[in-house]
Amino acid sequence: MFDLRSDTVTRPSPGMRAAIAVADVGDDVYREDPTTRLLEEEVAAITGKPAALFVSSGTMANQLALLCQTRPGDEVIAGRSAHVIAYESGAGAALSGVQFAQTAGEIFSAEEAARLIRQRAYYCPRTSVIAVENTHNMGGGRIFPQTNIAALGELCRREGFVFHLDGARIWNAAIATGTSVAELCAPFDSVSVCFSKGLGAPVGSALCGSRELLERALRWRKMLGGGMRQVGLLAAGARYALEHNRTRLAEDHAAAAALGARLAEIEGVTVAPVETNIVIAKLAHAEAAVARGRALGASFSAISPDTIRLVTHLDVTGPRFGDALALVTQAVREALHG
Ligand SMILES: Cc1ncc(COP(=O)(O)O)c(C=O)c1O
Structure with missing residues (x-):
């Protein structure tokens, strides 16, 4: 997960x-x-x-x-x-x-x-x-x-x-x-x-x-x-x-920027500017996206009915981050577009 x-x-x-x-x-x-x-x-x-x-x-x-x-x-x-x-x-x-x-x-x-x-x-x-x-x-x-x-x-x-x-x-x-x-x-x-x-x-x-x-x-x-x-x-x-672990935070920031960019490509998703390691995205069915993510193996939060929040950190950023990114985008896509 x-x-x-x-x-x-x-x-x-x-x-x-x-x-x-x-x-x-x-x-x-x-x-x-x-x-x-x-x-x-x-x-x-x-x-x-x-x-x-x-x-x-x-x-x-x-x-x-x-x-x-x-x-x-x-x-x-x-x-x-x-x-x-x-x-x-x-x-x-x-x-x-x-x-x-x-x-x-x-x-x-x-x-x-x-x-x-x-x-x-x-x-x-x-x-x-x-x-x-x-x-x-x-x-x-x-x-x-x-x-x-x-x-x-x-x-x-x-x-x-x-x-x-x-x-x-x-x-x-x-x-x-x-x-x-x-x-x-x-x-x-x-x-x-x-x-x-x-x-x-x-x-x-x-x-x-x-x-x-x-x-x-x-x-x-x-x-x-x-x-x-x-x-x-x-x-x-x-x-x-x-x-x-201080200088490596730049990796978390780059990962969050990549995540934000990928989510922004999905129709119906609006991503707030990503400045550090936190991504906030607006979309309909935030809870459904979270549930789908959990089922697929990527956990993130719904902070309101139409907003999700994802945070990058040293346990997810690294060689396997591409997998996390794919799972999150798949979850959001499926929640929005089936
Ligand atoms: C900005 C900020 N200040 C303070 C805290 C509180 O830290 P703690 O959970 O260690 O009490 C947090 C926790 O997430 C935070 O995000």
């Missing part, structure tokens, strides 16, 4: 498993796990931030950013369908007591964000954070233009807001644009990154930012039960992923 539902479905490669098996470990609640500390230093250097904290998931990294940088009653501006709004079980409201103002699209300008800023009055929510997702997951892996980010960063400085990046797939944006991760992250106060998506590690994310922010995050992480002991086993997988 070719699994194109998400880049989170990858399994650790033999090389990664070998790195995990020999990882040097200690008690990370005592901050004595050498592999985790190394990973945190490396991630801080790659993102260009003073410090990084290894956490269990992208959700935890985003939620720690909110817990540390907001107060109950605050409002966070974020894009439509942002992960932090739509796919974190309502944690922003439940844990930080914040509400969200959503922009019209996934990608937004400083002007649009400025229109959402609340009047500074005691009876209004206090706008305190602008959050950007790059690349945008439900937006089809779109890259958030750096010019918009620069302008949003300026708006945040001017207004005294925190500027947060959900960079779960910032690695993809860096490879696709030929820009360093540090440059992409530079305008932000806090950045979450994931090792368990296109990079192929089994577990883990990091929150990056100032030392002071991460000291607060360390405390919150412990309160949430996220203090882990010999977690170097997981950090070793993440370190391996950073070293071996």
